[in-house]
Amino acid sequence: MIKKLGIPKEVKKDEGRVSLIPEHITQFTGLADIFVETNAGLGSGFTDEDYQSAGAKIVPTAHELYDISEIICKVKEPQEQEFELLNSSHVIFGYLHLASNLSLTKMLIEKKLTAIATEMIMDEDEYPLLIPMSKIAGNLAVQKGMQFLEYSSAGKGLLLSSISDERNSKVTVIGCGEVGKSSIHKSIQIGAFVTAIDVNENILKELKNKYGENISTHISGSDEATEAIRTADLVVGAVLLPGRKPPIVVTQEDINQMEKGSVIVDVAIDQGGCVEGVTPNTHSEPFEIRNGVIVSAIANLPGAVPKTSSIELSTNLQKYVDNLLIENWFEEYSKSENLKPSLQIHSGLLLSEEVAESLSLSLSKLV
Ligand SMILES: NC(=O)c1ccc[n+]([C@@H]2O[C@H](COP(=O)([O-])OP(=O)(O)OC[C@H]3O[C@@H](n4cnc5c(N)ncnc54)[C@H](O)[C@@H]3O)[C@@H](O)[C@H]2O)c1
Structure with missing residues (x-):
């Protein structure tokens, strides 16, 4: 019929x-x-x-x-x-x-x-239906992050991309699946130094082999991972436990320790978010400022393109x-x-x- x-x-x-x-x-x-x-x-x-x-x-x-x-x-x-x-x-x-x-x-x-x-x-x-949107969202997370770091967005006025051979800006990506890999690729392409954090050692090894001295990798929850979150200019949260609410990987204390004007983009917000206390934003009202740090959680990032x-x-x-x-x-x-x-x-x-x-x-x- x-x-x-x-x-x-x-x-x-x-x-x-x-x-x-x-x-x-x-x-x-x-x-x-x-x-x-x-x-x-x-x-x-x-x-x-x-x-x-x-x-x-x-x-x-x-x-x-x-x-x-x-x-x-x-x-x-x-x-x-x-x-x-x-x-x-x-x-x-x-x-x-x-x-x-x-x-x-x-x-x-x-x-x-x-x-x-x-x-x-x-x-x-x-x-297969999450992957293409995740690739787009990972790319956009960095694009949005760059925009929010601008002075007019209340960011610290930092250009994420490099204008010399030096990698002067720091991007920390938590969760290195489809979203995370796309954010990492874009960040390295524009000349940022990346720290990748995941629970999966094999993924971290692959990333280290691929990007060499442009990346450092740490197991989630380690002291080094916490340090990389607290000292980043841009943090991308992209963890996933399929079908479930994600774990909290950025705490309020991490936010308190970050430099004012830094940016966090919580891509995992569609599943509930991986930043403590996060609430959904929209493309037209894209972030909140928490203790001087810009926290953005847009659940339909690919909807922008x-x-x-x-x-x-x-x-x-x-x-x-x-x-x-x-x-x-x-x-x-x-x-x-x-x-x-x-x-x-x-x-x-x-x-x-x-x-x-x-x-x-x-x-x-x-x-
Ligand atoms: N906001 C949006 O518009 C948008 C668009 C697409 C996807 N998403 C969301 O982004 C998130 C990531 O999606 P994906 O396709 O990259 O998933 P994925 O499964 O490909 O990757 C998730 C990664 O998170 C890691 N992980 C799990 N627990 C962790 C922890 N405690 N610490 C560190 N890493 C951990 C996993 O090992 C895996 O590598 C999902 O919540 C997805 O729904 C949001």
């Missing part, structure tokens, strides 16, 4: 991405009727006409889109104004990050719908949308080791152990 797939306009503040771009919806012809909320692609450079030419029907309001569609293919988690649009017939497919959001999780459970967290889809021990991000996202998303359009999709999702971690809520049941533990909610099992 032909499914009805809806692509809403994202309503999270300053979010310009769209989940699927026109060239990628043509493959669903014959499998699904595609509905797109008017102007959903505009922030990423795609018009309603582009979607129509690719075979989609344009819908004038979010209400209408949610009414018609069974599968809602989103970028970010539903926002409060979208809660009333959801009902038990919906399958919500998008970055949900439920471990940091109790009210959203409870609402999704109460609605008795199905919620698939795309960041938890796996392929050979990797998270929707043209780049939507193409990357849509390219990687298509094949997983395909999986949802087959008749016995639910059976496939609940049986597959790779897809099962993303199937987090179904018919009022919370199926994710990590989310249940992080939010102290009861875990359910499919019978």
Whole structure:
């Protein structure tokens, strides 16, 4: 049976991405009727006409889109104004990050719908839908950090990039996975000295081999790691425990010890943040100043560059949308080791152990 797939306009503040771009919806012809909320692609450079030419029907309001569609293919988690649009017939497919959001999780459970967290889809021990956004976010964390270090942003007035052979600025990156590696690469490229911190010795060895004298590496929690956090011009927090709230790796005492005008960018805020006491910021109100230190925690960093991000996202998303359009999709999702971690809520049941533990909610099992 032909499914009805809806692509809403994202309503999270300053979010310009769209989940699927026109060239990628043509493959669903014959499998699904595609509905797109008017102007959903505009922030990423795609018009309603582009979607129509690719075979989609344009819908004038979010209400209408949610009414018609069974599968809602989103970028970010539903926002409060979208809660009333959801009902038990919906399958919500998008970055949900439920471990940091109790009210959203409870609402999704109460609605008795199905919620698939795309960041938890796996392929050979990797998270293929998180990786492209992480690479972009790691790059942007340094870009934002450079901007916040400027005098007009209340930063210490330091140019992070080098104008001579000397590496005069210090960037400390905590968590050296996809986000961290991208931040490290960009920081070294612009001429900063980097300290990389992780719990995984092999990752640190690889980084040392790759970047030599331009990097120093320390195990998380060591005295050297603490010193590198406290003396950095820019700290990037990028730790992840998949599906869970991250550990606190920058404490208030670390912030108190940092030079005034230094910057911390907590990229892990989408999972709840890895800096003590951190609260989410937006692109238009991007930081707080704590004891003279700029602390920024923007949960949708890639939303700042929707043209780049939507193409990357849509390219990687298509094949997983395909999986949802087959008749016995639910059976496939609940049986597959790779897809099962993303199937987090179904018919009022919370199926994710990590989310249940992080939010102290009861875990359910499919019978
Ligand atoms: N804010 C945004 O817009 C945005 C965008 C993309 C990703 N993210 C988030 O960024 C975070 C990192 O994502 P990723 O894709 O790089 O994850 P990843 O799994 O590739 O890397 C995480 C790294 O953290 C390390 N780690 C775990 N515990 C640690 C600890 N206590 N101390 C130091 N290191 C530790 C792991 O060993 C791993 O190397 C996640 O929370 C992800 O959701 C945010």
